[in-house]
Amino acid sequence: MRIATLTSGGDCPGLNAVIRGIVRTASSEYGSTVVGYEDGWVGLLEDRRIQLYDDEEIDRVLLRGGTILGTGRLHPDKFREGIEQIKENLENAGVDALIPIGGEGTLKGALWLHENGIPVVGVPKTIDNDVNATDYTFGFDTAVSVATDAIDRLHTTAESHNRVMVVEVMGRHVGWIALHAGMAGGAHYTVIPEVPFDIDEICKAMERRFQMGEKYGIVVVAEGARPKEGTMELKTGGIDQFGHEVFTGVGQQVADAIHERLGHDVRTTVLGHIQRGGTPTAYDRVLATRYGVHACRAAHEGKYGTVASLQGESIGLVSLQDAVGTLKVVPIERYEAAAALFG
Numbered sequence: 068m069r070i071a072t073l074t075s076g077g078d079c080p081g082l083n084a085v086i087r088g089i090v091r092t093a094s095s096e097y098g099s100t101v102v103g104y105e106d107g108w109v110g111l112l113e114d115r116r117i118q119l120y121d122d123e124e125i126d127r128v129l130l131r132g133g134t135i136l137g138t139g140r141l142h143p144d145k146f147r148e149g150i151e152q153i154k155e156n157l158e159n160a161g162v163d164a165l166i167p168i169g170g171e172g173t174l175k176g177a178l179w180l181h182e183n184g185i186p187v188v189g190v191p192k193t194i195d196n197d198v199n200a201t202d203y204t205f206g207f208d209t210a211v212s213v214a215t216d217a218i219d220r221l222h223t224t225a226e227s228h229n230r231v232m233v234v235e236v237m238g239r240h241v242g243w244i245a246l247h248a249g250m251a252g253g254a255h256y257t258v259i260p261e262v263p264f265d266i267d268e269i270c271k272a273m274e275r276r277f278q279m280g281e282k283y284g285i286v287v288v289a290e291g292a293r294p295k296e297g298t299m300e301l302k303t304g305g306i307d308q309f310g311h312e313v314f315t316g317v318g319q320q321v322a323d324a325i326h327e328r329l330g331h332d333v334r335t336t337v338l339g340h341i342q343r344g345g346t347p348t349a350y351d352r353v354l355a356t357r358y359g360v361h362a363c364r365a366a367h368e369g370k371y372g373t374v375a376s377l378q379g380e381s382i383g384l385v386s387l388q389d390a391v392g393t394l395k396v397v398p399i400e401r402y403e404a405a406a407a408l409f410g
């Protein structure tokens with residue numbers, strides 16, 4: 068059999084571990100070959116592919132962040148217009164099954180290819196952990212570890228200077244990274260996109276701390292967080308070429324508002340792409356490898372239209388339909404449990 072794979076959307080620690088898992092399983096269990104398309108859907112459309120061998124080089128990518136195939140984004144309209152070209156490219160390359168690795172947008176594309184008769188098995192990916200129908204995506208644990216380490220470090224400098232530190236973490240639509248890093252790092256307030264925030268509540272929590280003799284406060288803010296209507300205005304940034312909202316730095320705006328209201332010294336740290344770079348944690352390497360092995364086996368067993376999924380401790384398969392359409396948001400009770408420790 069000839070398997071093709073590609074990585075699409077934002078990169079994520081563990082992508083290379085998935086690719087390695089696919090290549091090694093294809094070779095060792097089935098004697099199959101694997102080809103990788105470069106730069107996501109764009110490379111598939113432009114027929115840019117490289118042969119991936121089960122050799123020492125692929126073995127060593129386990130530890131490497133990013134993706135050896137490169138990644139990219141393609142506007143859904145361009146993707147749809149290219150269906151005949153995609154079919155032709157896959158046929159010419161002798162590809163029997165395609166394993167796209169990506170987030171919700173990529174899996175939507177995979178579903179559409181499946182509906183157009185292309186044999187597809189997806190692998191879910193995102194540091195945001197927002198893909199539905201899977202408990203955890205690889206990359207999330209690494210991002211949380213990076214953010215937690217940053218918060219740990221901010222405690223001491225904040226305390227030394229009697230400051231409020233606002234830490235902005237990734238999380239476009241959901242607040243899993245903020246929730247977990249905030250809890251692990253002992254933040255004094257955490258703001259997530261699912262629950263519009265009230266700046267006065269954040270200020271009250273900080274003020275309470277100072278009144279009780281604490282010298283500092285740490286507020287974790289997800290980049291996609293927004294205020295409750297009528298509380299404070301956020302700058303607007305418009306929409307980019309892929310239809311994504313352009314963020315305007317909610318962390319800094321929250322910091323400014325705290326300073327204005329309380330007069331305390333406030334500083335902002337935006338962690339940004341640091342959370343997505345570098346070597347994956349051991350947990351992410353294991354999870355990503357298991358996804359790769361499982362997707363490769365599913366492709367050989369003809370279980371198309373599916374996506375590898377973590378359910379509890381086991382990796383299984385769910386239909387692509389179940390994985391797309393809605394995002395896995397933070398349940399309110401999880402946020403309330405975190406809120407019990409605010410202030």
Ligand code: F6P
Nearest residue numbers: 077170193194195237238239343
């Ligand atoms: O979806 C993952 C993610 O890291 C989001 O949290 C973030 O908003 C986005 O990707 C940033 O992507 P880009 O690479 O386009 O800056």
